[in-house]
Amino acid sequence: MATLSQPSFRPNRWVIVALVSLAIWLGGSIVVDMVMMPSLYLTGMMTQPDFASAGYLMFWIFNRVELLMAAVVVTSMLLLTRLQVIQATTRQWAIALASVLVSICLLETYVFSPAMSQLGLNLNLFAPATVPDAMTAMHQGYFVLEVLKFAAGGVLLALCYNISHRTPSWMPEAIATDDSQ
Numbered sequence: 019m020a021t022l023s024q025p026s027f028r029p030n031r032w033v034i035v036a037l038v039s040l041a042i043w044l045g046g047s048i049v050v051d052m053v054m055m056p057s058l059y060l061t062g063m064m065t066q067p068d069f070a071s072a073g074y075l076m077f078w079i080f081n082r083v084e085l086l087m088a089a090v091v092v093t094s095m096l097l098l099t100r101l102q103v104i105q106a107t108t109r110q111w112a113i114a115l116a117s118v119l120v121s122i123c124l125l126e127t128y129v130f131s132p133a134m135s136q137l138g139l140n141l142n143l144f145a146p147a148t149v150p151d152a153m154t155a156m157h158q159g160y161f162v163l164e165v166l167k168f169a170a171g172g173v174l175l176a177l178c179y180n181i182s183h184r185t186p187s188w189m190p191e192a193i194a195t196d197d198s199q
Contacts, residue, residue, distance in 0.1 A: 030103050030181070036094035037178045043087035044171045050080060051164055070138035074131065081127035088123040091174065092116040103181060112177060115170040122167045130160050 063069055095116040099109040137153045 030098065030101065032094045032097045032101070033103065033178050033182045036091055036098070037175065037182060039087050039090045039094070040171055040175045040178065043084060043091075044168065044175065046080070046083070047164065047167065070135050073138065074135035077131045077135075081123065081131055084123045085120075085127060088116075088120045092120050094178075095174070098181070104177070108177060112174065115174050118170045119167060119174070122163050122170075126160065126163055130156060130163070134160070 058064055058069075064073075092113075095104075095112045098104045099113060104112050134153060134156045137150050137156065
């Protein structure tokens, strides 16, 4: 009679790395998008002539951290698919969503942030500061990318959470759920 005294399951280390990276990244994005930017707008900081350079510096740092997190997430997904931790039916989706996250980060870092900073920079000190129409379109595009980022990141976060709480294949179902008592 074989017994398991303490069945323990440790999820793959890369699942934990992906979970932590996604949680920190999406949490930081929520803070920037839902707390910092609205408060800067409401206090009138965006109408100041120096805001374009300060905003560019703030987003330069944050976008580089986002690129780092996206690289960690895509590396984790590639390793998890290689180690066959992710089910065969969801492997392609996991890699595709991680690639979408990297693409969104690259667009925000190298297209949207520099273009929005350029549009916001007021070089004529005597002209009144106005918001160009192109800036509104850029904000809308940035918002769409943020929504896509939260959707793709949320799906990957749920996938990694499910993997980390999955019953290992070697453990009998009765022991995993403890329904035998």
